[in-house]
Amino acid sequence: MPAFARQAASAYRxxxxxxxxxxxxxxxxxxxxxxxxxQARDAIERKDIRARREAVxxxxxxxxxxxxxxxxxxxxxxSEKLDSLYVYLNGRLIDASNKQDVGPxxxxxxLLTTLRDSWAEIAxxxxxxxxxxxxx
Numbered sequence: 001m002p003a004f005a006r007q008a009a010s011a012y013r014x015x016x017x018x019x020x021x022x023x024x025x026x027x028x029x030x031x032x033x034x035x036x037x038x039q040a041r042d043a044i045e046r047k048d049i050r051a052r053r054e055a056v057x058x059x060x061x062x063x064x065x066x067x068x069x070x071x072x073x074x075x076x077x078x079s080e081k082l083d084s085l086y087v088y089l090n091g092r093l094i095d096a097s098n099k100q101d102v103g104p105x106x107x108x109x110x111l112l113t114t115l116r117d118s119w120a121e122i123a124x125x126x127x128x129x130x131x132x133x134x135x136x
Contacts, residue, residue, distance in 0.1 A: 023123035026066070030116035033062040034109060037093075041105045044096065056097045059108075063089055085111065 020028065040055035067086040070079040089108050096104035 021123065021127070023119065023126055026069075027116060027120045027123055029062050029066055030112055030119060033059050033066075033112050034116060036062070037105055037109045037112065040093075040096070041102050041109070044100055044102050044105065047100070052097060052100075056093050060090060060093055063093075085115075 036055045036059040040052050040059060043049075043052035043055055063086050067083060070083055072079045072083070075082075089111060092104040092108045096102065096108070
């Protein structure tokens, strides 16, 4: 990809992120994690160690970011449960990477899909009830 195309794509992504609500950003992070998990699964099947390592690393980085944004005081039990789930997901991804096994990858993908879908529903419901927003 030419440099100008990379710059344009980067500017577009930055604008997209800046125009999102915090809930929509969480959904975007889950979508990114799921995209990288799919890449990791494919790399394991192809026995491409370098691609697997990169995809798992990116997924772990997203999960780490999600985990670091938890507000343990305000979030209470929900934040504690999410924190535990993120720790579990990290372990499953490391297992998948170490054992070259798609089973833990598939489990992590199912869990992240459920979380993404739940956050997406919360984001939609919040947007629909926001003041000044026209609902249909």
